[in-house]
Amino acid sequence: MDENIVIMLKRIGRVCRPLLAIALALTLALAPIGAVWARSGGRIGGGSFRSPTFSAPRSIGPHYSAPVYPSYGGGFGFPLLVPFFWGGGGGGLLTLLLLVGAGSFLVQTLRSGIRSEEGDDSIGVRDPQVTVAQVKVGLLASARQLQKDMNALALEADTQSPEGLSQLLQEVTLGLMRYSDYWAYGHAQADRLPLSRAESLFYQASLQERSKFSVESLSNRNNQIQQVSQAALQRSAAGIPDVGEYLLVTLLVAYRGNLGTLPVVNSMADLRQCLLQLASIPADRIVAIEVLWTPQLEGDTLSAEALLTEYPEMRLL
Structure with a gap:
């Protein structure tokens, strides 16, 4: 009796093994992208809210005093x-x-x-007034050349000088407008706050965006470049179908003063206007900039479900 049970269990195991393999494959294919493939992200940034530009001089204007006589x-x-x-x-x-x-x-x-x-x-x-602007652009994944351009820019950009940050902002906005045919989603907002509060908002927004990456695979912050090799993040040997549909680029810009209200993004024209306003910020007004994009590595993916789940503020253009 015992031997019969053992034989039966072995037969069931042989029959079920292919079914278990199929079930595991389906689980991997249907699981969220981040669970099977570390969604990579890139970051370029620089600037400081502690710049000497904001220190108050000892006096403003001439002092007047009455003549003193003995x-x-x-x-x-x-x-x-x-x-x-x-x-x-x-x-x-x-x-x-x-x-x-x-x-x-x-x-x-x-x-x-x-x-x-x-x-x-x-x-x-x-404690001067500083505007913190956020512009996000969701593009179709077929705009892969933009991904390559962002990767190259991260390795070459000067992120320590105001002129370098201004050039970075110009190149990113120009690159996004060149790929306007691939725009699918957009979002923009701007908050004008005292310097002390603007700093907190800027870095909070940056951390929130970076937390959505499984790994920050390429970073250039104040000319300090850090990079994770492609080989270290390869897919498993079994392979997973590439279901990526989108690229996402986020612009965070803090600048002194107020250069106009960013329009609410409901159309491609609104998004283009937002990018043009950011591109027009003079170098001497820029406080800090961060450009974040995902996926960063070629072959990495961002599904429509992930885009809408993690970026609910995005609007269809």
């Missing part, structure tokens, strides 16, 4: 007393006292007003 006895300036005595009259004393008192009051008022204005300006310089 005083004698009663405390009135000697040049004022001499004409009084030379006049020989006592009737002018009251008039002189009133004039001196009025002059002293005006000088003190002027000094107080200047100090007050300088204090207000210093506060404004210490």
Whole structure:
């Protein structure tokens, strides 16, 4: 009886083994992309919210002070007393006292007003207004050349100087507009905040986007390049069908002042206008920039389901 049971179990095992293999293959094929293939991401960025540009000068505008003369006895300036005595009259004393008192009051008022204005300006310089803009573009995966252009830019971009950051912004926006035929989704928003709060918002948005990558496979931050080799992230030998449908590029730009409100993205024209506004930011107003894109590695994939799940703010163009 025991031997029969063992034989039966072996037969069941032989029959079920192919079924288990098929079930495992289906599980891998239907599983979320991130579970079977580390979704790669690229990052290019630079700038600092601690730039010396934002430090307040010691003073704003010239200081004014009344002329100081040596005083004698009663405390009135000697040049004022001499004409009084030379006049020989006592009737002018009251008039002189009133004039001196009025002059002293005006000088003190002027000094107080200047100090007050300088204090207000210093506060404004210490915590100026900064705009944090976010523009996201979802493109069809057939725009693979843009992916290659972004990879090359990450290895060559100067991300330490304002001029380099301005050139980076120009090249990314120009590259995206060249591939406008592949645009599928878009999103834009801008928040104008004091410097201290803008810094927090900028890095929070950056971390939120980077957390959606399984691995940051290429990074250039302040000219510090880090790269993960393609071989280290190859697919398994069994192979998984390439179901990638989209590329996603995110632009984060912090800049001083306000260069206009970004339109709500409901069409390709709105998205193009957003990119043009970012491209027009002068180099001396740029505080910080981050460009993030996924997937970064060739052959990596981003499905429509993943795009809509992880980026619910994106709108169909």
